[in-house]
């Protein structure tokens with residue numbers, strides 16, 4: 411099949427509110443449909459990233475299989491399953507937005523609708539990828555952090571000790587608000603830091619490579635803990651960190 415990439419002229423006045431809402435609401439409608447949320451096709455194990463974009467088409471992401479995360483310490487399987495449903499919504503909406511952006515690009519419509527879709531893509535894509543980084547650094551029966559391991563030595567070089575690093579990380583994670591806490595490494599300088607990321611896309615330190623990613627949105631613990639128990643959840647999640655996965659990112 412031949413795909414026509416010839417930009418078509420913008421139809422003046424075609425940016426109508428209902429069209430805009432229809433485009434922007436597609437992702438939300440997708441996740442709102444329980445059938446779609448629950449019915450996300452089981453992906454192949456570790457579909458690591460989007461396949462190469464088909465000619466003329468957008469990349470398409472596959473939700474990863476985190477079935478191995480059942481049996482975490484304290485964090486219930488039901489909590490994990492609800493969280494995975496939320497994650498699959500991010501994957502679905504990222505794909506839907508990419509399709510919309512590709513369609514407008516193909517039509518040569520770089521207008522306000524296109525720009526708003528681009529803005530929303532940052533939210534959805536970051537939500538998708540941060541959840542993958544979070545789930546990837548958890549594991550049932552995870553071994554404790556080895557004091558002589560590479561990660562422990564790296565944080566001790568910066569904070570003086572693992573305990574001092576952990577205290578700062580958790581103090582940051584207890585901040586009121588919704589978002590993430592990320593221990594990241596600057597590839598340019600080799601420095602490490604603990605960053606607060608608001609929502610999914612605000613506050614990233616440019617160029618930082620995530621080492622440890624903690625989801626501190628209430629939805630990460632609201633199934634099995636009270637909204638006031640974020641500190642307890644943080645203890646739970648730290649007990650499930652797969653330090654081997656963290657060290658592989660170092």
Ligand SMILES: [Fe+2]
Pocket residue numbers: 493496541625627629630
């Ligand atoms: Fe989450």
